[in-house]
Every structure is written in structure tokens, then in C-alpha cells.
Amino acid sequence: MVLNNSGQSVGDFSDLLDLTLNGNGLVVEVSPGRYGSFTLNGNNRIVLGVRGGEPGAVSEYEFQRLTINGQATWEVLGPVRV
Numbered sequence: 001m002v003l004n005n006s007g008q009s010v011g012d013f014s015d016l017l018d019l020t021l022n023g024n025g026l027v028v029e030v031s032p033g034r035y036g037s038f039t040l041n042g043n044n045r046i047v048l049g050v051r052g053g054e055p056g057a058v059s060e061y062e063f064q065r066l067t068i069n070g071q072a073t074w075e076v077l078g079p080v081r082v
Contacts, residue, residue, distance in 0.1 A: 003028070021046070021072070030061070037065040040072035049077030 001010060002020045010016055013031035021028065021044040029047040040046060049059045058079040
């Protein structure tokens with residue numbers, strides 16, 4: 001799946017394998033799970049972890065490939081295992 005602007009949505013993360021973020025200013029909160037390739041371009045961000053999650057609970061992620069280009073970033077909320 002490729003997202004180019006904030007009007008687009010990932011939808012159900014259980015159906016998602018690959019994700020590319022293009023453009024600028026996109027923020028995607030990623031549900032814990034197993035994924036293929038994630039590519040972040042421009043000035044975009046993914047958020048890992050669960051906002052307001054249960055204290056001590058660890059959010060687990062598995063990526064086959066995680067590529068962060070340019071000004072893109074990732075944010076970690078709470079305990080996360082990648």
C-alpha cells in the first residue's frame with residue numbers, strides 16, 4: 001500500500017503487508033504485528049506502541065525491512081519490541 005496524502009487510510013492493519021509513505025506530514029499509528037517492507041519517505045512518521053496502553057504491556061512488531069529516508073522518523077510509545 002502506498003499513501004501519498006493525509007486523506008488516505010491504511011484501513012485494517014491485519015490485511016497490510018507492505019507500506020510506503022510519500023509526501024509530507026503523514027503520521028500513521030501502526031498496530032502491533034508482522035509486516036513486510038515499510039518505507040518512509042519525505043517528512044513522514046510512523047508511531048509504534050499503543051497510545052494509553054496497559055502499563056508494562058509490550059507491543060511487538062516484526063518487519064522484513066524498515067527503510068527510513070530523508071526527514072522521516074519513527075516514534076515509540078511505551079515498551080516496544082521490534
